[in-house]
Amino acid sequence: MLKVKNLTTGYDKVNVLHDVSINIEPGKISCILGSNGAGKSTLIRSILGLTPVRQGEVWWNGKNLAGEKPHNIIASGIACIPEGCKVFPRMTVAENLSLGAFLESNRSEIKKRLADVYAIFPRLQERQSQLAGTMSGGVQAMVSIGRGLMAKPQLLLIDEPSLGLSPLYVKENFKVIQQINALGTTVLLVEQNARQTLAIADYGYVLPQGRVVAEGRAKALTENDAVRSAYFG
Numbered sequence: 001m002l003k004v005k006n007l008t009t010g011y012d013k014v015n016v017l018h019d020v021s022i023n024i025e026p027g028k029i030s031c032i033l034g035s036n037g038a039g040k041s042t043l044i045r046s047i048l049g050l051t052p053v054r055q056g057e058v059w060w061n062g063k064n065l066a067g068e069k070p071h072n073i074i075a076s077g078i079a080c081i082p083e084g085c086k087v088f089p090r091m092t093v094a095e096n097l098s099l100g101a102f103l104e105s106n107r108s109e110i111k112k113r114l115a116d117v118y119a120i121f122p123r124l125q126e127r128q129s130q131l132a133g134t135m136s137g138g139v140q141a142m143v144s145i146g147r148g149l150m151a152k153p154q155l156l157l158i159d160e161p162s163l164g165l166s167p168l169y170v171k172e173n174f175k176v177i178q179q180i181n182a183l184g185t186t187v188l189l190v191e192q193n194a195r196q197t198l199a200i201a202d203y204g205y206v207l208p209q210g211r212v213v214a215e216g217r218a219k220a221l222t223e224n225d226a227v228r229s230a231y232f233g
């Protein structure tokens with residue numbers, strides 16, 4: 001579905017990703033594990049066409065994305081929930097969610113998607129008229145995930161959904177990610193929180209410093225000694 005082949009890229013004169021290859025299979029939850037500054041967000045930026053690929057290729061549904069503009073990549077079925085699950089604070093919950101469907105003009109389809117998001121997050125329906133910036137970080141994270149779903153993507157990229165959230169909200173949102181996947185959306189989860197991520201993922205890549213040093217089924221990675229000592233303490 002999505003193949004990143006031998007990707008090397010970075011900023012200015014420095015490369016932050018080196019020869020990175022990943023393969024995202026449809027219907028699964030895949031994850032990229034790495035600590036601060038490992039290059040996780042840069043990988044997402046390269047997939048979305050925001051950071052140009054210096055070497056290597058990104059293939060999406062059989063098409064090489066070289067030179068493709070970010071808005072065309074988004075329109076082809078990839079949505080991204082950015083790091084820190086940011087919302088537009090002066091807009092209501094419903095307005096934030098509607099923005100996620102900006103490529104869809106059919107009003108009844110938008111209404112249906114909104115109903116689907118409210119079914120996943122009943123709390124957002126209760127607060128649909130509230131300004132997003134006045135809500136707790138955990139509820140803002142739900143808005144951000146909901147906004148990603150409003151695009152009805154084939155592939156949802158989620159950049160560190162646990163960042164800054166209390167353990168309770170992390171647990172709740174990870175459950176929602178599983179639920180979203182069970183409803184048919186392929187997920188690529190980029191995280192530092194290895195334990196909880198591997199608990200819901202099918203397959204993972206370990207990217208400590210811009211290079212993939214280990215990959216495998218989530219269960220095998222959980223049992224991998226190098227991964228355990230680096231990420232589980």
Ligand SMILES: Nc1ncnc2c1ncn2[C@@H]1O[C@H](COP(=O)(O)OP(=O)(O)OP(=O)(O)O)[C@@H](O)[C@H]1O
Binds near residue numbers: 041
């Ligand atoms: N726009 C930019 N210009 C220059 N350097 C950048 C830029 N964005 C990121 N970097 C650098 O690239 C490296 C990788 O950053 P990246 O954000 O991809 O890492 P990350 O794994 O997502 O980490 P974090 O969890 O801290 O966001 C870091 O050293 C960072 O300082």
